[in-house]
Structures are given as C-alpha cells and as structure tokens.
Amino acid sequence: MNKNISLAFYKCKKEKRPALLTYTVAGDNSKIKSLEILKSISKYTDICEIGFAHNTPIADGGQIQTSTHRALKNGTKIKDVFQIVKKFKKFINSKPVILMGYYNIICQYGENKFINSCKNSGVDGLIVVDLPYPENKYFAKKCRKRRISFIQLIAPTTSDNRMKKIIKDSHNMIYYISMLSTTGGKLKVSTKEILKNYYKIKKINKSKNLVIGFGITLETISALKKTDGLVVGSALCKEISKSLSNGQNPVTNVSRMVKKLKNKIL
Amino acid sequence: MKIKKNVPLIDQHNKFGFWGEKFGGSFIPETLKKPVEDLTILFQKLRKDKNFIRERDYYFKNWVGAPTPFIKLENLTRHLGGAQIWAKVVSEANGGAHKIYNATVHCLIAKKAGKKYIVGDTGAGYAGKMLSMAAKKFGLKCKIFMGAKDIKRQKPNCDAMKKNGAEIVPVYTGSQTLIDAVSECMRYWVSNCDTTHMCVGSTVGPNIFVKICGWSTSQISRELAVQIKKEFGSVPKKLKLFNCVGGGSSSFGFWNEFMHYDKKQVEFIGVEAGGPKNSKKHAAPLTENSKIGVLHGAMQYVVQDAEGQIEETESISAGLDYSGVSPLHCFLKDTKRARYTSATDEEALSAYKLVSSLESISPSLEPSHAFAEAIKIAPNFRKNTIFCVNSCGDSYKDKDIIKSRLGKYIR
Numbered sequence: 001m002n003k004n005i006s007l008a009f010y011k012c013k014k015e016k017r018p019a020l021l022t023y024t025v026a027g028d029n030s031k032i033k034s035l036e037i038l039k040s041i042s043k044y045t046d047i048c049e050i051g052f053a054h055n056t057p058i059a060d061g062g063q064i065q066t067s068t069h070r071a072l073k074n075g076t077k078i079k080d081v082f083q084i085v086k087k088f089k090k091f092i093n094s095k096p097v098i099l100m101g102y103y104n105i106i107c108q109y110g111e112n113k114f115i116n117s118c119k120n121s122g123v124d125g126l127i128v129v130d131l132p133y134p135e136n137k138y139f140a141k142k143c144r145k146r147r148i149s150f151i152q153l154i155a156p157t158t159s160d161n162r163m164k165k166i167i168k169d170s171h172n173m174i175y176y177i178s179m180l181s182t183t184g185g186k187l188k189v190s191t192k193e194i195l196k197n198y199y200k201i202k203k204i205n206k207s208k209n210l211v212i213g214f215g216i217t218l219e220t221i222s223a224l225k226k227t228d229g230l231v232v233g234s235a236l237c238k239e240i241s242k243s244l245s246n247g248q249n250p251v252t253n254v255s256r257m258v259k260k261l262k263n264k265i266l
Numbered sequence: 267m268k269i270k271k272n273v274p275l276i277d278q279h280n281k282f283g284f285w286g287e288k289f290g291g292s293f294i295p296e297t298l299k300k301p302v303e304d305l306t307i308l309f310q311k312l313r314k315d316k317n318f319i320r321e322r323d324y325y326f327k328n329w330v331g332a333p334t335p336f337i338k339l340e341n342l343t344r345h346l347g348g349a350q351i352w353a354k355v356v357s358e359a360n361g362g363a364h365k366i367y368n369a370t371v372h373c374l375i376a377k378k379a380g381k382k383y384i385v386g387d388t389g390a391g392y393a394g395k396m397l398s399m400a401a402k403k404f405g406l407k408c409k410i411f412m413g414a415k416d417i418k419r420q421k422p423n424c425d426a427m428k429k430n431g432a433e434i435v436p437v438y439t440g441s442q443t444l445i446d447a448v449s450e451c452m453r454y455w456v457s458n459c460d461t462t463h464m465c466v467g468s469t470v471g472p473n474i475f476v477k478i479c480g481w482s483t484s485q486i487s488r489e490l491a492v493q494i495k496k497e498f499g500s501v502p503k504k505l506k507l508f509n510c511v512g513g514g515s516s517s518f519g520f521w522n523e524f525m526h527y528d529k530k531q532v533e534f535i536g537v538e539a540g541g542p543k544n545s546k547k548h549a550a551p552l553t554e555n556s557k558i559g560v561l562h563g564a565m566q567y568v569v570q571d572a573e574g575q576i577e578e579t580e581s582i583s584a585g586l587d588y589s590g591v592s593p594l595h596c597f598l599k600d601t602k603r604a605r606y607t608s609a610t611d612e613e614a615l616s617a618y619k620l621v622s623s624l625e626s627i628s629p630s631l632e633p634s635h636a637f638a639e640a641i642k643i644a645p646n647f648r649k650n651t652i653f654c655v656n657s658c659g660d661s662y663k664d665k666d667i668i669k670s671r672l673g674k675y676i677r
Contacts, residue, residue: 054574054575055440055575055576056440056445056449056561056562056575056576057449058294058295058449058452058453058456058562058563059295059297059453059456060453061453065439069439072575077573078573102560103293103560104559104560104561104570104574104576105573105574107559107560107574108557108559108570108572108573108574109573109574129295130293130294130295130560130563131293132292132293132294132295132296132299133296133299135282135291135292135293153295153296154296155295155296155297155299155300156297157296157297157298157299157300157301157459157460158296158299158300159300162299162300177296177297180297180456180457180458180459180460181456181457182453182456182457185457
C-alpha cells in the first residue's frame with residue numbers, strides 16, 4: 001500500500017478536516033507552467049491529482065477537455081508527464097501524486113513499463129477512468145505490488161453488492177463520484193444526498209479513505225467538509241482558461257483559488 | 267483464434283466481453299456499469315422472448331419493409347464481362363439504409379426498459395435519421411449528436427431528423443465528425459443514464475452495443491439467405507459478399523447468416539475508406555494494419571499515434587469516416603474469415619458513377635466503396651462466380667458532394 005497517500009489522510013484527520021485533492025492536467029497550459037502550478041498549490045493542497053491527456057475522453061466535461069486539448073496542442077507527451085511528476089516530487093514541499101487518465105495511453109505505453117515509469121518518477125496512485133472493476137483487478141494487483149495505490153471508483157449507480165466487492169478489493173483510497181455527470185457538471189444532487197451515500201460506503205469499511213469528486217467548487221465544498229477528502233478539478237481547469245483569456249498568470253490565480261478552497265474546509 | 271461453429275458470432279466473447287480474448291470488452295466509467303449491466307440483462311431476456319421477436323419481425327416487415335430487394339445488375343455484369351454482379355438493395359428499407367434495423371430494435375428495447383428518452387450518434391446522418399424516425403414511431407423523445415463538419419456535408423439527413431422532431435446537438439470538439447459525436451453522446455449518457463436510453467449507431471462501443479447492433483442488422487443476411495436459395499436453388503459454390511466497412515454494422519449484418527460456410531464457398535470482402543488518393547490519411551484501420559487500442563469503450567484496431575491518441579481520419583464518405591472499427595470485424599480479420607481492403611475517394615466516386623449510369627440503383631458513397639472493389643476484380647472471374655454487393659445507402663444524401671466533385675449528380 002502506498003504510504004504517502006495514507007500519511008496525507010492521517011495528517012488531515014489529525015487536523016480534523018478533509019484532505020484537499022486538486023486535479024490539474026500535466027502540460028496545461030504548458031509543461032513549465034503546469035509544474036509551476038503544482039509547486040505553488042502544494043502549500044494548500046494535500047494530494048495532487050495530475051491528468052495525462054487523452055484526446056477521446058468519454059467521461060470528461062468541457063472544462064477538462066479544454067485543458068486536455070491545450071496540453072496535447074503544446075506537444076505534451078506521456079514522457080513529459082513523468083518528467084513533470086519527477087521534478088515536482090524533488091521539490092521540497094511536494095505532495096503525493098495520483099496520475100489520472102484513460103486506459104489506452106497505458107495500454108500503448110505498456111502496462112508494466114507504465115508502472116515502472118510511475119515508480120521511477122514518484123507517482124503514488126493511479127486512477128484509470130475507463131478501466132472499471134472487475135476488469136481492473138489484474139492491473140490493480142500489479143500496482144499494489146509496486147506500492148502504487150490503484151484507486152477504485154464508486155458511482156451513484158453502483159449497486160450495493162458491487163460496492164461491497166469493490167471496497168473489498170480496493171487499496172487505501174476510494175473515489176466516490178457525487179452524481180451522474182461528466183466532470184465539471186453543476187452539482188445536481190443535494191449535498192445531503194451525497195453525504196448519505198458517502199456514509200453508506202464508509203459503513204462498509206471505515207478504514208478506507210473515501211474522497212468525493214465531481215461538482216466540487218468554492219460554493220459547494222464547505223457543505224461536504226465532514227468527509228475524508230474532496231477533489232476539485234474542473235473548477236481549477238476553468239480558472240486556467242479564464243486566466244489565459246484575461247491575459248493573467250494562471251499560476252497565481254489557480255494558487256489563490258486553491259488557498260480559498262482550503263480555507264473553506266478548515 | 268478460431269470461430270466456433272453453432273454459436274452466433276455476437277456471443278463468442280469471454281466473460282469480460284472480449285472476442286478472440288482481445289477485441290471488444292467494456293472500457294466504461296463506473297457510472298455506466300450499472301446501466302450497461304441492466305441493458306445486457308434486458309437484451310438477453312428479450313432475444314429469447316418469442317413475443318419480442320414477433321414484435322421485431324412485425325415492425326421489420328410492415329414498417330421497415332422486409333425483405334429488401336435482391337436484384338441482378340445485368341448491365342454492370344455485361345459491362346465488366348466477368349463475375350455475375352448482384353445487389354442487395356438495402357437502401358430500399360424505410361428511411362433508405364440499414365441503420366433502421368438497429369434504430370428500431372433500440373427503440374423497442376427502450377420502451378421495454380421504460381425509458382422515455384433516447385439519444386444516438388450519427389456520422390453520415392443515417393443512424394440519426396433512422397433513430398429519429400423510430401423514436402417518432404415509438405413515441406420517444408430523441409436527441410442526436412452529430413459532428414459540426416458532418417452536419418454541413420449531410421444536409422438532407424439533418425433536415426429529415428428535424429422533420430421527425432429530433433433535436434440535433436452539434437459537436438464542435440476534435441475533428442467535428444463521427445468520432446466526436448460518439449464521445450459526446452457517451453458523455454451525455456453518463457450524465458443522463460437514469461432516464462435515457464443510448465443507441466450506439468454501429469457495431470461499436472461497449473460489448474452490449476456491438477451485440478445489439480449486430481443482432482439487429484443480421485436481418486439483412488437472414489433475408490439474403492432466403493433470396494439466394496430461391497434464386498439459385500442453393501448457396502452457390504462461389505459466392506462473394508462485398509460490403510463497405512466503417513463501424514461495420516451493415517457488413518456484419520450482411521454476412522452473419524453465412525458465417526459457418528467455408529470461406530472458399532462464401533467469401534466476405536470488407537472495403538474500408540482509403541481516403542483521398544494522394545493523402546496519407548484514411549479510415550481503414552484493418553487494411554492499414556493499425557495498432558490495437560481502446561476507442562469508445564472497446565478494444566479494436568484503431569487509427570492512432572504511438573502514444574495512443576486517436577488520429578483523425580479522412581474520407582469522402584461521412585459514414586465510413588471513423589478511426590476505429592467493430593471488434594467483430596477485428597475478430598473476423600484475425601481469424602481470416604473475412605478479407606479487408608480499401609478503396610479511395612476517387613475509386614468510390616467512379617464506382618458510384620458507373621453503377622448509377624448503368625443501373626436503376628444509385629448507391630451512396632459508402633456502398634460505392636464496396637462496388638469499387640467488386641468492379642475492380644469482377645473481370646478476373648467467370649460468370650459462375652456470384653458477386654453480391656450490399657447497396658446499403660442511396661446516393662441522394664450525397665448529391666451535394668457528388669455535384670461538387672463530378673460536376674453533376676446522376677441517378
């Protein structure tokens with residue numbers, strides 16, 4: 001099991017607050033800038049999710065698609081993603097890194113080679129959006145062997161029986177998708193409803209760190225602060241887009257937003 | 267890798283949905299697992315349900331218009347002086363193409379599932395047009411996702427969709443063609459899977475959609491098998507079935523009933539879109555030996571770069587302009603049951619011109635690719651060899667493109 005991820009959650013629990021997880025795309029809006037963003041948000045965030053771009057994403061909404069598109073357009077390759085992670089992890093204030101993306105990129109790179117590169121660059125966890133349970137069992141095992149957390153997802157549509165199986169085979173972190181939506185959708189269920197599902201999952205195994213993602217913004221985050229962790233992605237991607245169109249530095253703007261998010265959950 | 271006898275090809279996958287252990291599967295986000303599972307269970311139940319089959323056959327016969335004609339192309343045969351050339355005129359089906367079978371079945375399933383909304387993707391606009399027709403017929407609200415580029419080049423079908431009361435959602439991402447339409451449609455379903463049924467327009471996508479579509483279009487070869495036996499007394503000793511292959515729904519449906527014949531007797535020839543003559547771009551992943559990868563929830567041969575980014579394709583025919591291809595065709599290629607080749611835009615245009623000027627039928631640019639290959643090799647055969655081409659679309663929808671390329675539209 002990956003220690004860095006467990007430790008990050010442990011620290012937050014001691015501070016009686018949820019972990020803040022941020023999602024940005026490697027190479028957005030450039031390789032250098034995306035690294036700078038990671039370094040500057042590191043002060044406030046607890047775990048960095050880093051997206052590796054795929055041009056045919058079937059579960060991402062407009063904001064992340066735009067970020068992905070920018071990353072690909074400026075020539076970000078998978079080897080650059082690992083470089084960015086490596087450089088970030090050398091940084092003194094770095095945080096645990098979870099790579100997130102689609103299976104075809106891993107498949108073309110080679111599963112074993114991909115896990116090796118993760119290990120060598122310091123990746124702590126992996127989320128593969130389109131490799132669901134139980135198809136992901138074999139790959140998840142390979143990750144576990146190398147102490148990389150494979151993060152299972154649970155959705156509002158996941159049946160109780162399936163949920164139990166997923167949790168049983170999960171590593172130290174589970175990701176609950178708050179609603180039926182692609183990333184970046186407007187929160188269309190009440191936070192009460194989300195929390196109800198959250199506790200249902202939590203009840204099955206209390207020891208797993210359960211984070212909630214999709215629809216989390218400055219407006220919605222504080223209502224969910226009694227949880228293990230919260231993921232903000234599209235709001236940050238949107239902030240990068242906004243900064244660029246206003247001719248402002250995305251690094252300072254994203255950093256400011258992450259600081260605000262953090263303050264909301266303290 | 268081998269094809270099993272006595273088991274329908276659509277069922278020859280393992281428990282994870284892979285044909286030949288490597289093509290297909292269901293690479294989907296967790297949110298879609300449940301709706302896909304529900305659909306899988308429902309479809310398994312329905313296809314064994316005699317009442318459902320009766321209902322399907324009723325609509326196929328009385329609404330779609332089964333069987334579509336099987337005719338000899340006398341003039342073309344004489345002109346080429348080789349093999350006998352026949353056509354299965356699937357474009358005579360209600361709506362003008364084979365897409366009506368899949369659309370009808372999906373609407374029937376949506377009704378059984380208690381869904382009020384149906385969404386679908388479309389490239390050439392046929393899948394969208396047929397889904398809008400079927401949705402209207404069965405009282406479902408319909409949304410069609412279509413690339414902005416395709417909306418421009420397939421106006422007649424767009425007009426038809428609107429007339430049927432469907433909403434066309436233009437897709438501006440990526441290459442603005444079928445591939446982006448499918449992605450966007452899947453994203454929409456992720457967000458609305460509780461109320462909405464999704465129809466994937468071809469034998470592509472997660473396993474269950476490949477199966478439903480293949481099961482539906484197989485109507486074509488069921489009819490053909492009867493028509494051939496009636497015409498020739500039995501299946502001829504040398505029969506070649508030509509079909510264009512984009513996603514692969516018409517070709518699979520055209521071949522399915524003949525799957526168990528030896529390929530020396532019944533050969534399957536799939537013709538992909540080779541793109542413009544002088545372009546490196548194409549939409550022929552099988553012919554060009556593209557690598558295996560994941561696209562739209564399934565493992566398949568797909569046009570992609572070394573990193574796994576899906577590459578843009580290029581073809582004059584919107585219906586074939588797709589980077590991937592059905593896992594069923596990948597399976598048929600690797601088991602060598604079918605042979606795949608490609609025809610260029612120019613070859614397809616000349617084939618369209620030749621067939622339309624000699625015969626009473628006028629194939630759209632998609633089947634014109636299949637005709638191109640048949641025309642090319644027919645002179646090498648004698649008249650005891652029977653060529654049958656699936657004319658799965660009518661040229662009317664392509665009249666603007668044809669006019670701009672050839673100066674005039676003939677039919």
